[in-house]
Amino acid sequence: xKAFRRSNLPVWATLAVFVLAVTAASLRYEHFFSFDVFLxxxxxxxxxxxxxxxxxxxxxxGGIDLSVGAMIGFVGVFCATxxxxxxxxxxxxxxxxxxxxxxxxxxxxxxxxxxxPPFLVTLAGMFLLRGMALVISMxxxxxxxxxxxxxxxxxxxAPGLLLAVLLLGVYLANFRPFGRAVYAxxxxxxxxxxxxxxxxxxxxxxxxxxxxxxxxxxxxxxFYTLSxxxxxxxxxxxxxxxxxxxxxxxxxxxxxxxxGTLLGVLILGTIQTVxxxxxxxxxxxxxxxxxxxxxxxxxxxKLFQAGRSETP
Amino acid sequence: MRRSLHPTVWAFLAWxxxxxxxxxFTPGFFxxxxxxxxFYGSLIDVLNHSSxxxxxxxxxxxxxxxxxVDLSVGSVVAISGAVAALMVTxxxxxxxxxxxxxxxxxxxxxxxxxxxxxxxxxxxxVATLVLMVSGRGIAQLLTDGQIITFQDPGLASVAGGSLLGxxxxxxxxxxxxxxxxxxxxxxxxxxxxxxxxxxxxAAHLAGVPTRWVKLGAYAVCGVGSAxxxxxxxxxxxxxxxxxxxxxxxxxxxxxxxxxGTAMTGGRFTLVGTVVGALILQTLTTTIxxxxxxxxxxxxxxxxxxxxxxxxxxxxxxxxxLARRLAA
Numbered sequence: 001x002k003a004f005r006r007s008n009l010p011v012w013a014t015l016a017v018f019v020l021a022v023t024a025a026s027l028r029y030e031h032f033f034s035f036d037v038f039l040x041x042x043x044x045x046x047x048x049x050x051x052x053x054x055x056x057x058x059x060x061x062g063g064i065d066l067s068v069g070a071m072i073g074f075v076g077v078f079c080a081t082x083x084x085x086x087x088x089x090x091x092x093x094x095x096x097x098x099x100x101x102x103x104x105x106x107x108x109x110x111x112x113x114x115x116x117p118p119f120l121v122t123l124a125g126m127f128l129l130r131g132m133a134l135v136i137s138m139x140x141x142x143x144x145x146x147x148x149x150x151x152x153x154x155x156x157x158a159p160g161l162l163l164a165v166l167l168l169g170v171y172l173a174n175f176r177p178f179g180r181a182v183y184a185x186x187x188x189x190x191x192x193x194x195x196x197x198x199x200x201x202x203x204x205x206x207x208x209x210x211x212x213x214x215x216x217x218x219x220x221x222x223f224y225t226l227s228x229x230x231x232x233x234x235x236x237x238x239x240x241x242x243x244x245x246x247x248x249x250x251x252x253x254x255x256x257x258x259x260g261t262l263l264g265v266l267i268l269g270t271i272q273t274v275x276x277x278x279x280x281x282x283x284x285x286x287x288x289x290x291x292x293x294x295x296x297x298x299x300x301x302k303l304f305q306a307g308r309s310e311t312p
Numbered sequence: 313m314r315r316s317l318h319p320t321v322w323a324f325l326a327w328x329x330x331x332x333x334x335x336x337f338t339p340g341f342f343x344x345x346x347x348x349x350x351f352y353g354s355l356i357d358v359l360n361h362s363s364x365x366x367x368x369x370x371x372x373x374x375x376x377x378x379x380x381v382d383l384s385v386g387s388v389v390a391i392s393g394a395v396a397a398l399m400v401t402x403x404x405x406x407x408x409x410x411x412x413x414x415x416x417x418x419x420x421x422x423x424x425x426x427x428x429x430x431x432x433x434x435x436x437x438v439a440t441l442v443l444m445v446s447g448r449g450i451a452q453l454l455t456d457g458q459i460i461t462f463q464d465p466g467l468a469s470v471a472g473g474s475l476l477g478x479x480x481x482x483x484x485x486x487x488x489x490x491x492x493x494x495x496x497x498x499x500x501x502x503x504x505x506x507x508x509x510x511x512x513x514a515a516h517l518a519g520v521p522t523r524w525v526k527l528g529a530y531a532v533c534g535v536g537s538a539x540x541x542x543x544x545x546x547x548x549x550x551x552x553x554x555x556x557x558x559x560x561x562x563x564x565x566x567x568x569x570x571x572g573t574a575m576t577g578g579r580f581t582l583v584g585t586v587v588g589a590l591i592l593q594t595l596t597t598t599i600x601x602x603x604x605x606x607x608x609x610x611x612x613x614x615x616x617x618x619x620x621x622x623x624x625x626x627x628x629x630x631x632x633l634a635r636r637l638a639a
Contacts, residue, residue, distance in 0.1 A: 113627045116621045117575045124617040131610025251438050284452035291446020
């Protein structure tokens with residue numbers, strides 16, 4: 001029980017940093033501490049959050065998914081093209097999410113059945129998705145579909161979807177055998193196999209789940225921008241991985257929590273909001289700040305690990 | 313029991329296949345002309361444009377052999393290009409100074425990565441992620457968010473000039489290969505790198521200075537990336553902090569792995585890395601000369617990555633190919 005609490009320490013640290021950041025920002029800017037700003041924070045970063053939830057599952061299982069950014073670009077172009085061809089909005093969403101899940105399933109199968117390195121398989125997936133998006137359309141496409149317009153203008157849809165998927169994710173990760181298998185495979189694949197856990201099935205499902213989450217993220221991004229652009233979501237896979245690491249997930253797998261990832265996404269979002277509130281700071285300070293924050297959290301994790309290795 | 317072929321052999325066969333396709337279907341692919349004392353032709357283009365990836369991939373080979381990975385290559389390319397462009401536009405610095413400073417910056421960034429990995433024991437992917445994320449921000453900070461264009465003949469000649477008829481980048485890449493190969497095969501460094509990648513603890517107990525070895529590998533990678541950055545910004549006579557070297561680290565890793573160095577560390581092959589870089593560029597050049605729309609480039613690359621991965625997977629060859637042969 002003690003070990004369980006200790007493994008959650010980084011999440012508490014992330015929460016503390018988030019509260020600290022919001023408090024500091026609220027003291028500095030009059031209108032920062034309001035429900036609207038918080039809701040906007042969730043809405044502006046919902047697509048990143050959705051992708052990051054999937055990526056966290058993959059990282060927990062000891063893998064990595066580099067394809068989520070390209071998935072966001074692909075899903076936007078795919079939906080826009082379908083709707084321009086007369087397909088109703090709900091069908092376009094369903095098809096996009098189904099296809100995204102299928103692509104994830106394919107990548108997972110390659111990783112699980114042929115023992116290919118996840119880094120390279122999902123890199124190929126990234127090239128494939130980005131490439132297919134460009135093949136469909138090199139130019140940005142407008143989305144006029146009434147369903148997308150309505151959902152896109154709503155304040156509640158994107159945050160609601162994010163929180164719903166998060167809760168579903170937490171249920172899967174912490175209260176289902178599937179989640180225990182994910183943590184076990186990430187902790188030590190050999191042991192998981194010897195314990196009789198379905199290692200291959202777990203791996204395949206984890207990538208499929210990531211495909212599902214990131215394609216849903218792409219749909220939300222399409223709501224948000226009301227357009228499909230093959231180049232959107234560039235380097236988003238990095239932000240997703242960074243959010244997971246800031247949230248206390250270890251890239252070696254087996255340790256981490258989905259709530260931490262949400263906090264990581266919120267911290268990234270807060271940095272961006274603060275820099276836009278400040279006005280005089282240029283956008284590139286965001287990247288530098290994220291880099292420094294990553295460094296700080298890595299240092300923190302290192303301290304926890306050092307504490308743990310004494311009592312294995 | 314049949315011994316499986318070395319992965320580099322598969323990579324080399326793949327490259328030959330690619331060349332054979334071009335021999336059959338691309339007229340003039342193998343023709344090399346001499347104009348103004350310089351060679352011209354598709355093959356020379358392949359060599360020329362594979363140079364930046366190769367320079368980054370040489371150091372990456374060592375890093376991957378130590379069981380690490382360096383994700384910051386693209387950011388180092390952007391920073392080195394920004395530094396060089398600033399020096400010639402703001403300070404009219406002569407070329408040797410520009411090269412020395414850029415390479416120095418690359419060395420410092422490489423040492424920073426190496427320090428995080430070897431001394432602080434942070435996982436390589438996370439340690440280099442820090443510089444990958446913030447590096448582009450630093451480059452943008454340097455250039456104030458602008459694309460800096462320059463006319464300086466010295467810096468332009470890094471990619472534009474030629475030596476003995478070969479474009480300068482090819483010469484630079486060849487020198488880089490020679491230096492890294494000498495370092496890896498004529499000194500104990502190469503053996504130590506393999507020892508660290510195979511079993512770090514055992515290497516440490518055997519007296520290998522594991523920390524210094526890792527530090528060295530990341531330093532070589534930083535220097536290689538900085539030189540690649542000089543070439544990249546010299547091609548376009550501009551430093552673009554946002555896009556210079558974007559995803560170059562992925563191409564470099566791809567070249568290393570396609571060439572037969574496993575991501576699990578240990579044995580490495582520099583020849584394989586050269587073949588890997590050539591495969592990537594031959595593929596791109598083939599697509600361009602065949603008149604395939606550019607948007608298909610990434611799709612073809614994806615298929616090529618998967619094909620190389622699957623060919624090198626014993627699991628795949630045993631199950632799928634063997635079944636096909638038996639039937």
